[in-house]
Amino acid sequence: MSLRLLYATLTGLVLAGIVHIAAVMAIPRLAEADAVSRTQASESLDHPQPIYTLSTGEVPSPPEAWLPIPDPAVAVGVCAYDLSDGPMRVSSRTSALPLSLAAHGRHGAFYAVTDQAAVRGALDLVIMTRAQFDQALADDDENEPSRDVRIVAPDVRGFVVARVIAGLPSQRPGANEAVRAISCTTDAPADETGRK
Amino acid sequence: MKAAFTGSTGAAAAPDTAVRKPRDGGLARRAARLLRRGGRPVLVLYTLALGGGLGLVSADWATRGGYPFGGVRIGAWIAWPRAGATNADPYTRAVNARRGEIPLAVGEGLLLTAAEDDAGRTLDATCTYAVAGAVPPARAWTLTVAGRGARDPDRPLMREGFTSTEILRRPDGRFEIVLAPTAEPGNWLPAPRAQGPMRLALRLYDTPAAASIASIDRGSVPTITRRDCAP
Numbered sequence: 001m002s003l004r005l006l007y008a009t010l011t012g013l014v015l016a017g018i019v020h021i022a023a024v025m026a027i028p029r030l031a032e033a034d035a036v037s038r039t040q041a042s043e044s045l046d047h048p049q050p051i052y053t054l055s056t057g058e059v060p061s062p063p064e065a066w067l068p069i070p071d072p073a074v075a076v077g078v079c080a081y082d083l084s085d086g087p088m089r090v091s092s093r094t095s096a097l098p099l100s101l102a103a104h105g106r107h108g109a110f111y112a113v114t115d116q117a118a119v120r121g122a123l124d125l126v127i128m129t130r131a132q133f134d135q136a137l138a139d140d141d142e143n144e145p146s147r148d149v150r151i152v153a154p155d156v157r158g159f160v161v162a163r164v165i166a167g168l169p170s171q172r173p174g175a176n177e178a179v180r181a182i183s184c185t186t187d188a189p190a191d192e193t194g195r196k
Numbered sequence: 197m198k199a200a201f202t203g204s205t206g207a208a209a210a211p212d213t214a215v216r217k218p219r220d221g222g223l224a225r226r227a228a229r230l231l232r233r234g235g236r237p238v239l240v241l242y243t244l245a246l247g248g249g250l251g252l253v254s255a256d257w258a259t260r261g262g263y264p265f266g267g268v269r270i271g272a273w274i275a276w277p278r279a280g281a282t283n284a285d286p287y288t289r290a291v292n293a294r295r296g297e298i299p300l301a302v303g304e305g306l307l308l309t310a311a312e313d314d315a316g317r318t319l320d321a322t323c324t325y326a327v328a329g330a331v332p333p334a335r336a337w338t339l340t341v342a343g344r345g346a347r348d349p350d351r352p353l354m355r356e357g358f359t360s361t362e363i364l365r366r367p368d369g370r371f372e373i374v375l376a377p378t379a380e381p382g383n384w385l386p387a388p389r390a391q392g393p394m395r396l397a398l399r400l401y402d403t404p405a406a407a408s409i410a411s412i413d414r415g416s417v418p419t420i421t422r423r424d425c426a427p
Contacts, residue, residue, distance in 0.1 A: 012246030019251025031293035072356040102301040109280040109301030167361025
């Protein structure tokens with residue numbers, strides 16, 4: 001009899017292992033408070049949704065900051081994208097403050113670039129699906145190749161994070177402004193072909 | 197969020213989450229008698245309850261707080277090079293999803309955390325620490341301190357960290373930050389709360405070290421030395 005109990009316990013433990021693995025794998029899919037779900041509200045905006053605005057002077061950081069432990073010297077903004085509407089173009093201008101852009105999908109960051117890769121003070125990313133990438137390649141003018149940095153996204157939905165570092169407290173308003181100044185627009189498919 | 201950033205404790209304990217907790221002897225004997233009398237349906241129910249309950253509780257425990265795996269220990273610090281990567285382990289992804297965290301991508305920077313000093317003692321807010329030395333090559337870095345849980349509203353908003361630009365250095369380029377509850381000369385970093393554990397976070401931005409974590413050794417990260425503690 002106790003052998004049966006032992007057998008049942010062992011089966012239960014094996015089952016527990018399976019449930020454990022299944023639950024851990026399912027959490028990112030089911031989570032409602034994760035970054036991808038939280039940023040979807042900003043999809044229609046043309047500029048990044050400020051996620052963490054630096055405190056300037058006596059003004060503390062606004063409570064919209066939901067990053068668990070934010071860096072108090074880095075302004076963070078996100079642009080959510082849904083590539084079913086067309087590729088997303090992120091345009092930023094470099095300034096004296098270090099800037100980085102990272103593209104995240106459901107499974108984590110798949111691309112990151114800093115302003116050191118900027119060409120003539122401008123950093124342009126175009127996030128697109130594989131099909132949109134092939135289309136853009138086919139539409140490319142051979143004599144005038146596109147200067148965009150094209151990135152193929154693994155998922156249709158995701159977000160681009162912009163981080164601007166303020167090394168000194170006096171640079172904080174500038175860092176907040178630099179995040180706001182980035183533009184995130186959806187390229188209409190026809191628009192993409194007409195671009196040089 | 198029950199425990200913010202409990203990376204180091206989770207790292208040690210998470211792999212054996214499936215281990216059963218020892219139960220009270222009398223209770224176990226009574227339960228065993230019940231199972232023997234009940235026959236097969238009770239046994240099946242017991243198996244399912246054990247599997248489901250233990251599986252879910254252990255999954256919740258492993259993904260609560262900090263990252264359970266993926267850390268690389270360098271001196272008192274733990275580096276998290278893969279926290280934001282696409283090939284991060286499922287636990288890291290689950291932790292990020294539950295906390296709403298946007299981790300630094302590999303090309304963007306590297307996060308190092310420390311919850312203990314060089315001697316292995318937990319960082320305590322009542323103690324004075326010297327965080328000194330150098331930092332791996334990076335375009336910019338920030339060193340911040342945080343307590344566990346939400347911030348105390350009664351405490352005045354003071355400095356939470358230093359950036360590589362604003363820090364005062366010695367002539368040889370090295371620095372010393374004094375993390376203390378009361379004001380200190382030099383780079384004073386006030387303790388984030390009156391008491392309880394603290395955590396340090398060192399974020400390296402635009403660093404070549406993120407791609408090759410092995411290039412960082414103990415000598416290139418700041419040391420954390422405890423000086424004295426308030427009684």
